[in-house]
Amino acid sequence: MLGVRAVRWVPFLNRYAEMAPACCNACRTCATTNALNLAALIGGVAAAPFVRTVRVVRRRFV
DSSP: OHHHHHHHHHHHHHHHHHHSOOOOSOHHHHHHHHHHHHHHHHHHHHHHHHHHHHHHHHHHHO
């Protein structure tokens, strides 16, 4: 029974392998880009409350 089900899924898996994204062999570039994007995201989230506070304070004294 398991063999019959496996035979039915093999064509589907082969088609998926053809459409799956391929590696460009530039893993350092991808990793660096991902790390910089993550750092920018964390920095933006961390800075948002401070920027909002500065804007509110400026608006009150102007």
